[in-house]
Amino acid sequence: MVKYGLFLGCNIPFKAPDIEQSMRKVFPPLGVEPVDMVGASCCPAWGTAPSFDKGTWCALSCRNMAIAEELGVNIMTGCNSCFGILSEAKHFMHDPEVAEEAHELLAKAGRTYTGSADVYHITHVLHRDIGTEKIAAAVKFRQDGLTVAVQAGCHVLWPTDAMAIKEENPFFPHMLKDLVEATGASAPHYSRIEACCGMGGMRTTSVDKSMKILAAKLRSMKEEINPDLIVTGCSSCYMQFDQSQEQLRASGEIDFTIPVLYYTQFLALAMGFDPAQVAAISAMDRSALIAEIQNPARAVQEV
Amino acid sequence: MSITLTKEKITATVKIITEYGGTGIFKCVQCGACSAVCPSIKAGFPVLCRLLIKKLLIGQLEEIIEEPSSWACQACCRCSEVCPQGVKPQEVVFAFRRFQANELAISTASTTSLIDLHATGHAAHTTTYRELRAGVGLPEQPPTTVSDAKGLQEVQTILENCLMGELGFY
Numbered sequence: 001m002v003k004y005g006l007f008l009g010c011n012i013p014f015k016a017p018d019i020e021q022s023m024r025k026v027f028p029p030l031g032v033e034p035v036d037m038v039g040a041s042c043c044p045a046w047g048t049a050p051s052f053d054k055g056t057w058c059a060l061s062c063r064n065m066a067i068a069e070e071l072g073v074n075i076m077t078g079c080n081s082c083f084g085i086l087s088e089a090k091h092f093m094h095d096p097e098v099a100e101e102a103h104e105l106l107a108k109a110g111r112t113y114t115g116s117a118d119v120y121h122i123t124h125v126l127h128r129d130i131g132t133e134k135i136a137a138a139v140k141f142r143q144d145g146l147t148v149a150v151q152a153g154c155h156v157l158w159p160t161d162a163m164a165i166k167e168e169n170p171f172f173p174h175m176l177k178d179l180v181e182a183t184g185a186s187a188p189h190y191s192r193i194e195a196c197c198g199m200g201g202m203r204t205t206s207v208d209k210s211m212k213i214l215a216a217k218l219r220s221m222k223e224e225i226n227p228d229l230i231v232t233g234c235s236s237c238y239m240q241f242d243q244s245q246e247q248l249r250a251s252g253e254i255d256f257t258i259p260v261l262y263y264t265q266f267l268a269l270a271m272g273f274d275p276a277q278v279a280a281i282s283a284m285d286r287s288a289l290i291a292e293i294q295n296p297a298r299a300v301q302e303v
Numbered sequence: 304m305s306i307t308l309t310k311e312k313i314t315a316t317v318k319i320i321t322e323y324g325g326t327g328i329f330k331c332v333q334c335g336a337c338s339a340v341c342p343s344i345k346a347g348f349p350v351l352c353r354l355l356i357k358k359l360l361i362g363q364l365e366e367i368i369e370e371p372s373s374w375a376c377q378a379c380c381r382c383s384e385v386c387p388q389g390v391k392p393q394e395v396v397f398a399f400r401r402f403q404a405n406e407l408a409i410s411t412a413s414t415t416s417l418i419d420l421h422a423t424g425h426a427a428h429t430t431t432y433r434e435l436r437a438g439v440g441l442p443e444q445p446p447t448t449v450s451d452a453k454g455l456q457e458v459q460t461i462l463e464n465c466l467m468g469e470l471g472f473y
Contacts, residue, residue, distance in 0.1 A: 010427035013445035017436040020445070036446040039454025041424035046378050047413045048426050049467060050397065052404045054324050056465035063457060084378065108464050109457035154342075154379035159393075170384065196342035196377055204412045205375040209346040277440045 004125060005068035005117070006034035007077040007086070010042050011235050015281075019235055022268040022278035023078055023122060029138055029271065030130045034076070037067045043085040046201060050085065054092060055101025061089030062102055062113035074118040076125045078264065080234035081200070083121045084155030084162075090119060091162035121156045123233045123263065124165040127175045132182035140272035141298040143185035148266075149227035149258065150176045150187045151241070153234025154196055170194070176233045179263060183270045187231070192220035199240035214244055215253040222256055229289055230260040238262045243283045259286035269293045312362030320359055325398030327390040331356045337382035337392040348372035352382050352392045355399060368408045373400040407470065414472060421473035424448025424458045 004027075012019050027034050041064060044050065049057040065086060068075045077083050093099045093115060106113055126135065157170035167173045171194050180187040195217050196202070198210035218241075221227055232238040241260040248254045261269070261279060268278040275290045320328055337352035338344050344351055350358065350372035358367055373396050382392040403409065416426040424447060433443040444450035448458055462468055 008445055008447060010425040013436070013447065014425065014427065014429045014432040015435075017432070017441050017445075018439045020436075021439045021441055024441075038446045039448060039451040039457070040446075041448045041454065041458045042420055042426045044420060045416060045426040047374075047410075048416050048420050049465075050378075051400050051409075051413060052467045052470075053401065053465060056461065056467050059461045059465065060458065063461065067454075084380075105461045105465055109460045111457060154377055154381070157379075158384045159380035160384060196379060198342070198346065200377045202343050202346055202348070202375045202377055204410065205348070205371050206346075209348065209375070213342060213346045280439050281435060 001028070001031055001033045002129060003033045003035050003073045004076040004120070005037045005071055005073040007037055007040060007064065007075050007082055009077060009079040009082040010045070011239065012078055015239065016235060016262070018278055018280045019078060019238070019262045019265060022262065022264040022273070025268050025273045025278055026264050026271060030134060032125060032130060035071060035073055037064070037071070037075070040064050040067055043082040045081060046085065047204065054098050056105065057085070058089045058092055058098055058102035059105035061086050062093065062106055063109060063111050065090065065117050065119070066106070066111045066113045068117035069114055074120060076120045076122050078122045078235055078262070080121065080153040080155035081236060083119065086119045087162045088159070090115065118164050120165065121233070123152070123156065123175050123179060126179055128165060132178050135179065135182040135267065139183050139270045140300055141270050141294050142300055143183040143270055143293065143298065146185040146229070146292075147225055147227045148180045148185045148187045149190060149221040149225060149230045150180055150193065151197060151230055151232040151234065151237050152176045152194070153232060153237045156233060157194065176231070176263065180231050180266070183267065188225045190220050190224040192217050195220070197237040197240045199236040203240070211244060211248060211253070214240060215248050218245065218248070218254055218258065221258065222254070227258055230258050231263050231266050232260065233263050235262060245284060257284060259284055259289040261286070266293070306361060306363070308361055313360065316359050316362045316364040319364065319402055320395060320398045323398035323401040325395035328356060328359060328395050330388040331360065331390045332388055333357060334387065336385045336387060337390070340381040340385055342377055342379060342381070343372065343375045346375070348375040351376060351396055356390070356392065356395055359395070359399065364402065368403055368406060373403060374410050376400070405470070417467075417472040421459060421462050424455045
């Protein structure tokens with residue numbers, strides 16, 4: 001079984017541990033073993049060290065990557081921010097000035113970074129290493145007839161020069177679409193498919209402005225493809241879609257809501273795992289959707 | 304109000320932005336490709352990408368230190384992806400943000416995140432996570448710095464010895 005260091009970040013283990021549980025459940029049956037990265041910290045988040053000093057950012061990121069290096073594994077993470085932060089830090093370590101500051105700080109912490117561990121997003125591992133055929137074969141409830149609006153999230157798409165795996169055209173991403181369609185569901189294109197959800201620094205700076213672009217994205221989904229659910233590849237997008245739709249409806253910005261799942265939650269449900277473990281925490285009620293995903297009529301007949 | 308352009312101010316501004324990581328700023332031809340794809344400009348934060356670079360290139364720095372737009376940058380890097388000149392506008396935005404942060408023109412959200420990062424190793428720490436984790440069948444503590452004293456000590460060593468450590472947040 002191929003091993004990957006599972007980099008958790010902050011939001012997934014603390015705010016959405018059902019996403020963490022869904023990752024821990026889906027990978028082993030697909031032949032990938034997530035390994036704990038003991039002592040890993042925040043990536044560090046964009047608003048912290050990256051907003052002050054590149055060398056400190058790289059030192060903290062490289063300390064996390066050094067943990068994977070010691071374990072002899074590459075890294076996979078489900079958080080797009082963590083993916084972006086770690087990938088870019090690895091990229092910036094080619095700058096001798098930044099690297100010097102980072103290595104000095106790492107030495108004080110008793111860590112060595114060599115750059116031997118690659119950084120992947122979980123959708124990269126699912127798409128490249130596992131592949132859609134194997135995913136389709138592992139699905140216990142076929143999702144034919146369901147329409148999904150996919151949301152890959154910004155940091156897995158750009159900047160392509162810092163990534164080991166990239167979309168052919170990040171403005172028309174298809175990896176998450178392929179992964180969703182492996183379950184039998186359809187994930188049609190919609191015009192704002194690559195648009196930002198408004199989470200992150202934008203929301204911290206102005207909730208109103210963040211909600212405005214979220215509403216535009218939701219209306220695009222609804223009017224163009226009328227989805228049964230949204231599936232995100234980013235845990236931050238997931239939280240924005242889950243926590244903000246009721247507020248938008250209450251203020252009259254939208255007159256509908258669309259339930260949302262993180263990709264490995266959607267896959268875990270389709271693979272038959274217990275919703276109480278893999279899709280248990282949400283602001284929106286999605287019980288009807290979960291019941292439909294695991295509808296006995298969708299069960300794959302064993303031959 | 305007119306803006307007085309001086310060579311000294313322009314040189315000093317570009318030097319600061321370059322030192323904080325915005326090394327491509329001089330390559331900008333003001334085409335605006337970056338601004339056209341920026342989600343934060345779309346949302347109503349105008350002083351990013353082309354306009355921010357213009358202001359910096361005419362030596363405006365102290366004048367815009369309280370500008371909130373840079374804190375709304377999502378770091379998505381659409382701008383850097385499409386820039387035909389190799390400016391990497393996102394790195395210029397973050398360089399300007401670093402100038403603001405090191406002058407303590409900083410949002411309160413960042414302050415809280417820094418305190419949490421130093422205390423727990425996590426910027427987005429919560430108080431309710433143990434119950435949530437147990438509820439979905441996971442160990443109450445994730446295998447991170449919250450349950451690994453050595454790891455947390457290493458993070459604190461980095462934070463206390465870096466330039467940020469001198470700013471007095473933690």
